[in-house]
Amino acid sequence: MLWDLKKVFLKEDEVRNAEYDLDLHELSFNGGTPFKTPVKVSATAVNRAGVVDLAVTAKFDYTAPCDRCGEETITPFVSSFNHTVVQSLVGENESDYIEAPDFVIELDAAVTADILLELPAKHLCKEDCKGLCPKCGKNLNTGECGCDLRETDPRLEVLKSLLD
Secondary structure, eight states: OEEEOHHHHHSTTOEEEEEEEEOOTTOOBTTBOOOOSOEEEEEEEEEETTEEEEEEEEEEEEEEEOTTTOOEEEEEEEEEEEEEEESSOOSSOGGGEEEOTTSEEEHHHHHHHHHHHHSOSSOOSSTTOOOBOTTTOOBGGGOOOOOOOOOOOGGGHHHHHHHO
């Protein structure tokens, strides 16, 4: 969404709001497409003493397989982001600002980048997920599998014979 902020830039204390659905269902991330439903975006741009502050809230469901057991889970997220919008960038901290040389910003790109940076590196179905049995592959969250996991390293067999 191209968002024209010319009125906000030119008038102090001017406020502009936007609410819309951002469709990211085709976005590939970590080998999958985690956004099955649209992202609900709410944005506010405010001119405070000649500087435009952008506040964005994104509500979305993140769908991904659990990193331990592989079960697909849906996790709701509500993320808030703040940026300063400037007409031109000068200096070394250019990544702290969004540039709008013609008073227009690409809001979808900014929101998508913020969401991707906010996502967790590890996705679990629940905090105490037991994962899969390393021998048979059974999901241990649904019950024990009965495999004997007390295998000893063959290099230590000699030491085990000393204990017998």
